[in-house]
Amino acid sequence: MRCVRRAGRTRPAPDPFARTASVPPLHSSPSRAHIEGMTPPTLTENPFTLGVASGDPLPDSVVLWTRLAPRPHEVGNGLPAQGAGVPVQWELSADETFRRVEQNGTVTAPAEDNHTVHLDLCGLDPDRVYWYRFHAGDWTSPVGRTRTAPEPTALPAEARFGLLSCQQYDEGYYTALRHLAGEDLDAVFFVGDYIYENAIDARAGARRLTSPLPAYYDHWLVSLDDYRQRYALGRTDPDLQAAHAAHPWYVTWDDHEVENNYAGDISQDNLxxxxxxxxxxxxxRAYWENMPLRRAQRPDGPAMRLHRRFQYGRLAQFDILDTRQYRSDQAYGDGWKYPGPESEDPARTLTGAEQERWLLDGFRSSSALWNVIPQQVCFARRKETTEARSKLSMDAWDGYPASRRRVLAGVEQAGLQNLVVLTGDDHVHYAFDIKKDFDDPKSRTLGVEFLGTSVSSGFDGEERPDDWSTMMAANPHMKYYDGRRGYVVVSFGEERVRADFRVLPDGTAPGASVSTAASFVSEAGDPGVKPA
Structure with a gap:
């Protein structure tokens, strides 16, 4: 179903820097004529075991998602890998009881897409809540709630967003997601590590499972079936299902959706x-299949355009980045290393040349009050000692300082007053001032960064990690540091942006409570992290 967008809204143009695939096809598909002559499989078990989701809201459109999986822990999920897709009915309602259904129809969950549905639903009203559900065979899905973005000329008084990352299944429960489902939010930003590629020992890990997982999960992910099954495992979690059903999500990946710390075509193990x-x-391919993304994001072999831009009325512009697919290899073999000529080479890039131009062009054309960059790895500098020369993370923007300088130069040249970077990856909460010159604490503050902790990765965590005092002293622009599990609620208004850092007392016990550990604001036109 094609969605007709309002004037000025277009699908992203093809990426001229996207690499072409010289890899074997993921699977072979029968001809369309052959598929049309086949009978869809009969559903004798509930196919909606993985829940529902919505994402990438526009003023008149939102993507609705589900994946049919009658047997979620089996390869293929209990449905044939080839042949006819499954017809799926859908309903969109003005109320959660579905007494006022506004749109409905039927789509196909194709076998070649692992029986996933990506419904780009259009003709919607701006800044409005809707409810949706699916039907297949005699079965009905859980109900999802979604919301469209404001119209381009609107200036909402406030918009609230969740910030999430890093949910390793075997290192803890998804309790943070259950609490996030109950928040009053307009949407959620998930900024990486939705799954992890590690082997999962069904007899170990932080989760105390009442029944062991199939042995299939006990190996590292390599094949399409491997990745598909890891998403199925995660999405069987009721807390993850609740968070997706409660809010639309904007998603981007980091490294573990493929392999730890990969860089472009270079694997960590130099395959x-x-x-x-x-x-x-x-x-x-498995990522696209399992996320509420449009057809424009459907990958072509090992290339997938994930960076994209959204307007939230005149209040905010969201430039969602991909800092994995196009980056230069990490300097000095990765890890925390002393900076030097290799890391400081001006030719090095974290975003790739085309994405960088796209980002800076977006700065220049922006008329939004807040310019927001949801992305993966720590943007601000982090020294690990108070010495003048300290090791830095070669996997974060510190390992690509020329990229960071170009982005901040673009911020200044465009005259942006209210830059907010939203980040994940580090399994801790941070709040930073983004300085023009990180060596000079008195230099101009160009924006703020709110880095959210993990959902479950890193087990329980602790309020003050062992390096807390050193890191706070070594980085005067670091205004907050907490090592517990949780998420962030980021609220944008006309006068300020506010970050509420939510934490759990532990991540390895289901049902843990949540509390707000700290809250910070940055005033419009006067960037800098201040206690709320």
Whole structure:
């Protein structure tokens, strides 16, 4: 179903820097004529075991998602890998009881897409809540709640967003997601590590499972089936299902959706490029299948355009980045290393040249009050000691300082007053001032960064990690540091942005409570992190 967008809203243009695939096809597909002559499989078990989701809201459109999986822990989920898709009915309602259904229809969950539905639903009213559900065979899905973005000329008094990242299944429960489902939010930003590629030992880990997982999960992810099954495992979690059903999500990946700390075509273990590109193609395909993304994001082999821009009325512009697919290899072999000529080479890039131009062009054309960059890895500098020369993370923007300088120069040249970077990856909460010169605490503050902790990765965490005092002293622009599990609620208004850092007392016990550990604001026109 094609969605007709309002004037000025277009699908992203093809990426001229996207790499072409020289990898074998993920699977072979029968001809369309053959599929049309086949009978869809009969559903004798509930196919909606993985819940529902929505995402990428526009003023007149939102993507609705589900994946049919009668047997979620089996490869193929109990449905044939090829042949006819399954017809799925959908309903969109003005109320959660579905007494006022406004739109309905039927789509196909194609076998080639692992029986996933990506319904780009259009003709909606701006800034409005809707409820949706699906039907397949005799079964009905859980009900989802979604919301469209404001119209382009609107200036909402406030908009509230969740910030999430890093949910390793075997290191803790998704309790943070259950609490996030109950928040009053307009949407959620998930900024990476939705799954992890590690082997899961069904007899170990932080989760005390009442029944063991199938042995299939006890190996590292390589193939398309591997990645598909890892998403199925995560999405069987009721807390993750609740968070998706409660709010629309804007998503982007980091590294673990493919492999830890990969960089472009270069794997952490330096696999042959053609081997790693095949793995990346499988991972990208499974990612698209399992996220509420439009057809424009459907991957072509190991290439997938995930960076994209959204307007939230005149209040905010969201430039969602991909800092994995196009980056230069990490300097000095990765890890925390002393900076030097290799890391400081001005030719190095974290975003790739095309995405960088796209970002800076977006700065220049922006008329939004807040310019927001949801992305993956720590943007601000982090020294690990108070010495003048300290090790830095070669995987974060510190390992690509020329990229960071170009972005901040673009902020200044565009005259942006209210830059907000939203980040994940580090399994801790941080709040930073973004300085023009991180060596000079008195230099101009160009924006703020709110970095959210993990949902479950890193087990329980602690309020003050062992390096807390050193990190706070070494980085005067670091205004907050907390090592517990949780999420962030970020609220944008005409006068200020506010970040509420939510934390759990532990992440390895289901049903833990949530509290607000700290709250900070940055005033419009006067950037800088201040206690709320």
């Amino acid at each position: 042959p490029v053609e081997v790693f590109r095949a793995r990346r193609a499988a991972a990208y």
